[in-house]
Amino acid sequence: MRLGSFLKNRSIFLLTQGLVLSFIIILLAVVDIGIYAIIYVSSFFIITNVVAFIFEYIRKNNFYKGVLQNLENLDKKFLLSEMVEEPNFDEGIILYQILKETNKSMNDNIAKYKISSEEYREYIETWVHEIKTPIASTLLIIENNNNEVTRNIRTEIDKLDAFVEQALFYSRSNNVEKDYAIRGVILKDLVNQTIKGNSRNLIESKVLIELQKLDYEIFTDSKWFEFIVSQIITNSIKYKKDNPKIVFHAIENDNNIVFYITDNGIGIPENELSKVFDKGFTGQNGRKYAKSTGIGLYLAQKLCHKLGLSIGITSKINEGTTIFITFPRGHHNLR
Numbered sequence: 001m002r003l004g005s006f007l008k009n010r011s012i013f014l015l016t017q018g019l020v021l022s023f024i025i026i027l028l029a030v031v032d033i034g035i036y037a038i039i040y041v042s043s044f045f046i047i048t049n050v051v052a053f054i055f056e057y058i059r060k061n062n063f064y065k066g067v068l069q070n071l072e073n074l075d076k077k078f079l080l081s082e083m084v085e086e087p088n089f090d091e092g093i094i095l096y097q098i099l100k101e102t103n104k105s106m107n108d109n110i111a112k113y114k115i116s117s118e119e120y121r122e123y124i125e126t127w128v129h130e131i132k133t134p135i136a137s138t139l140l141i142i143e144n145n146n147n148e149v150t151r152n153i154r155t156e157i158d159k160l161d162a163f164v165e166q167a168l169f170y171s172r173s174n175n176v177e178k179d180y181a182i183r184g185v186i187l188k189d190l191v192n193q194t195i196k197g198n199s200r201n202l203i204e205s206k207v208l209i210e211l212q213k214l215d216y217e218i219f220t221d222s223k224w225f226e227f228i229v230s231q232i233i234t235n236s237i238k239y240k241k242d243n244p245k246i247v248f249h250a251i252e253n254d255n256n257i258v259f260y261i262t263d264n265g266i267g268i269p270e271n272e273l274s275k276v277f278d279k280g281f282t283g284q285n286g287r288k289y290a291k292s293t294g295i296g297l298y299l300a301q302k303l304c305h306k307l308g309l310s311i312g313i314t315s316k317i318n319e320g321t322t323i324f325i326t327f328p329r330g331h332h333n334l335r
Contacts, residue, residue, distance in 0.1 A: 003057065006057050006060070006061075010053075017049055020045075021042060021045055021046070024041065024042070024045065025038055025042055028041065056089075059087075059088070059089060060089060060091070060092065063087045063089075063092050064092075066084070066085070067080070067084055067095075070083040070084065078103065078106060080099060080103075081096075081099035081100050081102070081103040082103070084096060084099060121171045121172070124167060124168070124171040125168060125171055125172070128164055128165075128167055128168040128171075131164055132161075132164065135157060135160065135161050135164070138153075138157055139154065139157060142154045142157070154200075155200075155204065158200060158201065162230075162234065165227070166231075166295060166296070166299065169224075169227050169299060169303070170295065170299055173299060173302050173303060173306065181221055181222075182219055182220060182221055182307075183219065183221075183222075184217050184218070184219050185217070185218060185219075185220065185222055186214075186215065186216070186217055186218075187214045187215070187216045187217070187218050187250055187257070187259060188211065188214035188215055188216075190218075190220075190222055190225055190226060190229075191211065191214055191229065191248050192211075193222070193226060194225075194226045194229045194230055194233070195209060195233075197226065197230065198230055198233050198234070201233075201234070201237055202233070202237070202246075205237045205240060205244060206244065207236070207237060207240065207244045207245065207246055208243070208244065208245040208246070209245075209246055209248070210245065210246070210247045210248070211247075211248050211249070212247065212248065212249035213249050213250055213251070214248060214249065214250050214259075216250055216252055216257050218257055218259075218327040219327065220307055220309070220327065221307060224303050224306075224307060225307075227299075227303070228299075228300045228303055228304060228311075228325070229261065231296040231297065231299060231300045232261050232296075232297075232300060232323050233246065233261075234296060235296055235297065235321075236261070236263035236265055236321070238292070239263075239265040239266045239285055239321075240263070240265045240266075241264065241265055241266055241318075243264075244263065244264065244265065245263065245264050246261065246262070246263045247260075247261075247262045247263075248260070248261055248262075249262075254329075255328065255329055256326050256327055256328050256329055257326070257327045257329065258324050258325070258326050258327075259324065259325045259326075259327065260322055260323075260324045261322065261323045261324075262320060262321070262322040263320050263321055263322075264319070264320040265320050265321060266285060266317070266318060267315045267316050267317040267318055267319055267320055267321055268283065268285065268313075268315040268317070268321055269283070269284065269317060270315075270317075272284070273313060273314075273315060276297050276313055277297050277298055277300075277301040277311070277313075278294070278298065279294065279295070279298040280293075280294040280295070280298070281294045281298075282294045297313075300323075304325060308328065309325055309326060309327060309328075310325070310326045311323065311324070311325050311326075312324050312326075
């Protein structure tokens with residue numbers, strides 16, 4: 001609060017006090033009070049008003065300065081009302097009560113939306129579990145009636161199952177901490193397990209798999225990691241060229257282990273690389289070569305961050321794409 005602004009806001013009061021002082025001086029002069037008495041009374045009036053003004057300015061300035069400093073230092077600005085101390089002047093008390101009421105209202109609304117979001121998440125998870133039953137039954141029927149038609153149906157059912165699984169992981173992506181088990185595992189074992197889970201799609205797409213230097217121990221949740229790698233494999237298959245190939249390898253550094261997944265597909269334009277992890281981003285490849293939702297890599301990045309990992313990408317048009325995931329050495333805590 002600037003002193004000039006403070007005085008300007010009280011200009012009417014100052015003018016009134018000036019008029020009062022003038023009236024007192026004139027009144028004292030009329031009743032023939034001595035000049036020294038007039039000076040004494042006037043000085044006392046001015047000094048008391050100046051002291052009162054200084055005290056009021058310091059008190060209010062300290063309060064508002066503290067409010068602004070707290071606001072600047074807070075990462076979560078909505079917590080301001082919890083940091084402000086209740087003042088001892090009317091204007092500050094009104095502001096304090098307003099902050100408390102707005103914060104309470106905001107918390108009530110957040111709680112309402114959290115409940116709604118949690119109910120929706122539970123519904124999606126229930127729906128996913130329910131729909132998996134007819135999918136499993138359909139696959140069983142196909143196994144018992146194996147022919148070209150049912151094999152084509154099986155391919156589409158596998159795609160459907162992958163989308164259902166993606167919906168389940170999406171619904172849980174904000175609550176990884178409720179469903180994870182971080183432990184030390186051998187990277188090669190996880191990669192082999194993931195390849196096995198995608199074997200039908202890889203075989204039908206005639207993708208050559210190559211494993212290099214994967215005998216490293218990493219700390220992660222096996223289920224979530226397999227889902228992340230599956231999303232990357234699915235993209236490699238979507239955007240493959242002739243003689244498709246995916247290479248899995250890792251490099252051990254002093255502070256981390258970097259896991260690479262490299263394909264020889266159509267690649268990604270350089271101007272789109274910074275956007276591929278954005279939610280819903282499909283790019284020109286997604287529109288031209290395959291029906292894409294723009295969710296796979298977004299989910300992969302989100303889950304990596306939840307697991308305390310980092311993920312990045314490099315690519316060249318008509319040469320291929322490399323996605324790399326970094327595991328901090330000995331890391332086994334969620335962020």
